[in-house]
Amino acid sequence: MAFFEMAKTAIKTLVQRPATIRYPAESAKKTEISRGHVTIDESRCISCGSCQRTCPSQAIVVEKEAKTWQIDRLRCVVCRACVDVCPVKCLFMDTQYTAPMVTRSTETVMITYVKPVKPPEKEEGKA
Amino acid sequence: MSRQIIVPFGPQHPVLPEPLHLDLVLEDERVVDVIPSIGYVHRGFEKLVEKRDFNNYVYLAERTCGICSFIHGMTYCQGIEQVMGIEVPERALYLRTIWSEYSRLHSHLLWLGCFADSFGFENLFMNAWRIRERVLDVLEQTTGGRVIQGACKVGGVRRNIGSEKLAEMNEGLGIIRREIEDLTNVFLFDSSIRHRLKNVGVLSKEDAYHLGAVGPVARGSGVNVDLRKTGYAAYGKLKFEPVVETAGDSLARCTVRARELFASIDMIHQAIAAIPEGPLDVKVTGAPEGEYFSRSEQPRGELIHYVKGNGTKFLVRSRIRTPTLTNIPPLVKMLAGCELADVPVIVLSIDPCIGCAER
Amino acid sequence: MTIENQSTTPVEIGKLIGVVEEFRNQGYRLVQIGCTATGDLYEINYSFDKDYTFRNIRVTVTPDTEIPSITGMYWGAFIYENEMHDLFGVNVRGMNIDFKGTLIRTSVKNPFGIAAGKGEKQ
Known part of the structure; x- marks a missing residue:
């Protein structure tokens, strides 16, 4: 049996700096590899739809004809599966968390990727 | 005989972190029977x-x-790997072990905090969670997620920990260890806490074993069951002894968890010292056909992921048997005969996680 | 990584109680009871463990078969049997605590059951 076991810790914490952060005045902790939210480089996306198929929460919709990439931020579970699967590496994981929102909405990005015209001499070389 | 009354406890209750409902049949202040019900978060x-x-x-x-x-993800991956006959690289197994033990540290510290809160020791609660924050920081720095690590995948792991970071973690554990020592000294030796927990919610060894108690609940009652001894991941190569207490009361369950913190730190030290270089994952081709009961030791006890595949990429069945589900019958046994005022402490002492119990 | 040796023995429904009783007498603890819907049948797995030896017995039944409860041997089995009843609609006879379908309240009745799966396809 011991008494005042807590006293040492209590006094120590009293004189120490607080362990908490004065958020939002100070920014929240994050690391280089923190998973915040998914971003896309719309100039490189080839609309293959791999991210849509792999997404476990079905948050991503890619429309090939309309050339759009949509994400529902509230559905997204930030698992990073789409970033891993992307064949052209046009998806990135940003360390910043998604801002709070009051209504459910999808974010739409217009894909600006243009398929490069194949140089004709290559075809000749093959033939 | 005095009149019986029924007092509903939960699903909303200041002490409960999760929705568990208990109908307590009382005779004066004494609980004579308990009917548990879950089903709020299925x-x-x-x-x-x-x-x-x-x-x-x-x-x-x-x-x-x-x-x-992390342990849920790992156990599931382990099941699929067994069905498909995948050899996971050594380094991946060690990394899984390290992250599992960090998860255990974080879970036990969280629980110690909640437990302190359940008997009204706010200051201790805050201190436990402050130490937990250090553990979460390490998890975020190495996997990218504070609580949902997302570091495991079928066939290996998704992230590596560099040797510099491992050395830094090794040092950081020293600081965590000293802080945990101060913290657990309060839990284990403070007279008011001992007085509050001793002989509260006693579960005998026979009851614990036959009612299917697992994890710290079973070990607090003297049942030596620790699935890490089966040697999954890299546990077969680490030296450790399961922490077993024999009293079977709330204090014993608290002591088991407090002592396991040190066991976990030792295990991480061992794993960091022994981790081999090598690849992180192997390529997975094909689809699982067959079934396997994948077992592992969670902070709360034995976890089972049953996977059954039929050769397509969609599984036929995944059954998750979580430790909380199987700890509910022992909880019912512990509560029968206790005082109403002890109910919050006893419920918390099994570390209920209803979210996982119902899936 | 060590690979655990797991044996599964099929057991007839009539002999279930006898087999479970033997496990109990040998000092095994009940690890889990789990149900799987395969085609038109339910596979029910009873898993036991003693000193890290994992043994599993399996009963295969049609959806309308009544399963005898094993709560007489393992008091704590009620939680699995009620779960099985609520999620799959398997009838279990003689449970010590019978929630009658209120342990897990779901918006769809017996969501994991064979009948629910068929309704979805139509």
Whole structure:
């Protein structure tokens, strides 16, 4: 049996700096590899739809004809599966968390990727 | 005989972190019978396996629980790997072990905090969670997620920890260890805490074993069951002894968890010292056909992921048997005969995680 | 990584109680009871463990078969049997605590059951 076991810790914490952060005045902790939210480089996306198929929460919709990439931020579970699967590496994981929102909405990005015209001499070389 | 009354306890109650409902049959202040009921947070996780690729189900398996998420993901991966006969690289196994033990540290510290809160020791609660924050920082620095690590995948792990970071973690554990020593000294030796917990919610060894208690609940009653002894991941290569207490009361369960913190730190030190270089994952081709009961030791006890595949990329069945589910019958036994005022402490002492119990 | 040796023995429904009783007498603890819907049948797995030896027995039944409860041997089995009843609609006879379908309240009745799966396809 011991008494005042807590006293040492209590006094120590009293004189120490607080362990908490004065958020939002100070920014929240994050690391280089923190998973915040998914971003896309719309100039490189080839609309293959791999991210849509792999997404476990079905948050991503890619429309090939309309050339759009949509994400529902509230559905997204930030698992990073789409970033891993992307064949052209046009998806990135940003360390910043998604801002709070009051209504459910999808974010739409217009894909600006243009398929490069194949140089004709290559075809000749093959033939 | 005095008149019996029924007092509903939960699902909303200041002491409960999660929705568990108990109907307490009271005679004066004494609980004579308890009827537990769950079912407030059922999400149908196991059904979803039929609609998701088995590789992607890892992310869902991890989200079964918000506290021991890494171990859920790992156990699921282990099951698939066994069915498909995948040899996981050594380094990946060691990394899994390290993250599992960090998860255990974080879970036990969280629980010690909640437990302190359940008997009204706010200051201790805050201190436990402050130490937990150090553990979470390490998890975020190495995996990218504070609570949902997302570091495991079928066939290996998704992230590596560099040797510099491992050395830094090794040092950081020293600081964590000293802080935990101060913290657990209060839990184990403070007279008011001992007085509050001793002989509260006693579970005998026979009851614990036959009612299916697992984890710290079983070990607090003297049942030596620790699934890490089966040697999954890299546990077969680490030296450790399961922490067993014999009293079977709330204090014993608290002591088991407090002592396991040190055991975990030792295990991480050993794993960091022994981790081999090598690849992180192997390529997974084909689809699982067959079944396996994958077992592992969660902070709360034995966890089972049963996977059954039929040769397509969608599994037929995934059954998750979480430790809380199987700890409910022992809880009912512990509560019968206790005082009403002890109910919150006893309920908390099994570390209930209803979110995972219902999936 | 060590690979655990797991044996599964099929057991007839009539002999279930006898087999479970033997496990109990040998000092095994009940690990889990789990149900799987395969085609038109339910596979019910009873798993036991003693000193890290994992043994599993399996009963295969049609959806309308009544399963005898094993709560007489393992008091704590009620939680699995009620779960099985609520999620799959398997009838279990003689449970010590019978929630009658209120342990897990779901918006769809017996969501994991064979009948629910068929309804979805139509």
